[in-house]
Amino acid sequence: MDYLLDTCTVSDFVRGDENTLYQLKEKSPLQVKISAITAYELHYGLQKNKQIRKSTKKAVLRFLGDIEIVPFDIATANFATEIRTNLELAGKPIGAYDLLIAATAMACNLILVTSHEKEFVGVSELKIENWRSPVKPD
Numbered sequence: 823m824d825y826l827l828d829t830c831t832v833s834d835f836v837r838g839d840e841n842t843l844y845q846l847k848e849k850s851p852l853q854v855k856i857s858a859i860t861a862y863e864l865h866y867g868l869q870k871n872k873q874i875r876k877s878t879k880k881a882v883l884r885f886l887g888d889i890e891i892v893p894f895d896i897a898t899a900n901f902a903t904e905i906r907t908n909l910e911l912a913g914k915p916i917g918a919y920d921l922l923i924a925a926t927a928m929a930c931n932l933i934l935v936t937s938h939e940k941e942f943v944g945v946s947e948l949k950i951e952n953w954r955s956p957v958k959p960d
Contacts, residue, residue, distance in 0.1 A: 824853045825951070826892065826932040828923050829863045832856065834937065834954050836881045845935075845953040855890040857926040859919050892926055901925035905945055914944040924948050 826837075834842040845855065864886060868879055902925035909915050911950070920938075924945045927934040936942060937954040 824855060824930075824932050825849065825854050825935050825947075826923070826930070827854060827860065827889075828920075828925040828934060828938070829867075830937045831935045831942050831953060832864060832882070832885065836878060839954055841956055842953045845951075847877065850922065851888070852890075855892050855930075855932065856886075857892050857923050859922045859926065860925065861886060861891050863919060873900075874895050883943040892930055892932075894922065898922070898925045898929040901929045908946070910943050912944060916941055916944070 824880060831842060835846060864882055867875060868882060902922055905925055905928070906915070906921055909921075920941050924942055926932070928945075928948055933949040933951050934942060935951050935953050937952050939950055939952050942948055942950055
């Protein structure tokens with residue numbers, strides 16, 4: 823199975839979160855992707871925060887250069903429409919970017935990796951993993 827990292831997971835990686843690093847090392851680089859939405863959020867964060875350390879900026883830019891970025895296409899737009907409609911009817915809307923990231927994961931049949939699981943809990947059929955959680959030994 824392949825994985826779609828959301829923005830908080832990329833931040834965990836850049837900060838050196840032990841559990842996130844362990845999970846990434848266990849996967850093939852071909853299994854790990856980010857959405858164009860996450861790429862946008864990362865670029866925006868770098869642009870907005872002029873005080874960010876050069877080493878952090880360099881790590882994020884290297885990461886963006888090395889990972890596959892999944893585009894937002896019409897299939898993803900259709901999933902986003904369905905997700906948003908269902909969540910609004912249930913009275914449980916989520917943030918616009920999280921909605922688009924969830925739609926990307928579903929359109930591409932990817933497991934969404936996030937530490938903000940509660941944000942996505944209402945998205946039925948979305949597969950979620952939290953790599954910030956401690957790894958359970960086999």
